Amino acid sequence: MRVALELEVPSEVAQIERVVARVVATCADLQVPERQRQFNVPLALTEALSNAILYGNAERADRHVTVRAGMADHALVLEVADEGPGFDLDACTRDPTAPENLEREDGRGLFLMRRLMDRVERYNAAGNVVRMVLELP
C-alpha cells in the first residue's frame, strides 16, 4: 500500500507543532524507526516549515504551506511547498560549523535538514518546494 498525507496550513509558525505531530503519527503508521520518527523527521520538518513560513511566504496571511508525507520505494519522502519566489538551496546552505559562523545566531536550518535526512533537494523549477528523503531499512 502506498500512503501519502497532505496537509495545508496558514503561514503561522504556531502551526508548526500540529503539522509535525500529524506527520510523526503517519510515520508511526508507516513504520519509520523510532529514532528517525522522534528526532530526524520532526526536526528536519520543523526547519523546512519555518523557512517556508518565514522566508517563502513572509508570514503573509493569504499564503499557505503544503506538506506531503509519503512512502515510496522504502524511503520516506517529505515535501514542503510554499507560495514564495523560491530560492537556491545549494547557494543558501552555509556551514555553521566554520569558525566564522559558529557564534552566529542564524544559518543552521538547511545545514541541519541535510544532516538529518538522506537527501534534501529542490523539487520544482521555481524552487519553492523542498523535498527531503529518508531511506528506510
Add this chain to the structure above:
Amino acid sequence: MRVALELEVPSEVAQIERVVARVVATCADLQVPERQRQFNVPLALTEALSNAILYGNAERADRHVTVRAGMADHALVLEVADEGPGFDLDACTRDPTAPENLEREDGRGLFLMRRLMDRVERYNAAGNVVRMVLELP
C-alpha cells in the same frame, strides 16, 4: 488545517479492510462523529472499494485503486479511483427495496453508498472516480 490522506492499493479485495481502517483512523483525527466514523464511512467506502476492485479493475494485478480522504468546508470527502473504463453511476443504481429486487443477491452497493453519505457523484468525465461527501456538523 486542511488534511488529506491518499492511499494506493493493488486490486485485491483482501486489501479493503486495511484501507478502511486507515481512513477511519484519519476520520478520528478529523473529528468525524463516532457513528459516521464507525458505520457510514467504513461501509460506504467498502462498497466503493469493492466495486472499484471487482468491476473497475476486474481484479487485474496491474491495476490499482487510489483513495483520497480529506476535509473541505466542513465536509468529509472520499474519492475512490480505479483504472477501469468508468460507469454511469445513475444508470447503475438500482432500488434493491423494490419487490422484484428484494431477494436478489446483488445490487445493493451503490444504493447503500447513497444512503450512507450525503452525496455520491462521478468525479471525472471517464466515470472511474467516485466521490462521496459527508456533511459534518
Add this chain to the structure above:
Amino acid sequence: MSFTIAKSGDVTVVEVEGQLIVGNRQELKQRVLEELDHGERHFLIDFSRTGYIDSSGLGVLVSLSKKIRELGGELRLANLNDDLRTLFELTKLDTLFQIADSRERALESF
C-alpha cells in the same frame, strides 16, 4: 472476520466476529452450505460481535436464506445493534428475515 458454529438443540448457531464483507463472505456461505448438506435445517446467525455487513455480505444472507427455505428450513438473525438494524431497514431486508432481539428469543421460536 472469524466465525464459530455451535449446536443448540437442532439449531445451528453461527456467530460472526468482525466485518462480514466481500473479502470473507464466501467462507461463511461455504460453511453454512456444508451444514445444510449434512441435513441441518434450522439456522441462527448471531451478530452481537459483528461490526458491519456490506452489500455482498447481505447478498450472502439473502441467498442462504433462500436456499434454506427451499429445503424446508429456516434462517433467523439475532442481536443486530442499532447500526445493523438501520442497515436492514434501509434495504428492507428486515421484511425478509426473522430478526430477534436476543439469541434466546430466536431459539425459542423455531
Add this chain to the structure above:
Amino acid sequence: MSFTIAKSGDVTVVEVEGQLIVGNRQELKQRVLEELDHGERHFLIDFSRTGYIDSSGLGVLVSLSKKIRELGGELRLANLNDDLRTLFELTKLDTLFQIADSRERALESF
C-alpha cells in the same frame, strides 16, 4: 513548550519542557534577559525534559550565551539526551557551550 525558572544559590536554573522551536524561543529569551537585567549572571539550562531544539532554538542559546559572557557571566547546559547531544555535535556547538551530564555537576563547577 513551557519552562520553569528557579534559583540554586546564585545560579538561575531554567528547565525547558517540550520543544524549543521557532514558535516559542522568544519567550525563553525574554525571560533569561530579564533575569540578566536583574543582575543574575550564572545560568543553567536543564534539558532533561526537552524533546528537540530547532535551529532557531539553538540560535537563541548562542545569542544568550554571548550576551551573558559579555556581562561577565556564564551559561551552562545540562542533561542533553543522546539526540540533543548529537545535535550539538553536528553543529559543533558542543565546543561553544559547557555541557554537563547532570544538573549537580553543572552547579558544582560554576
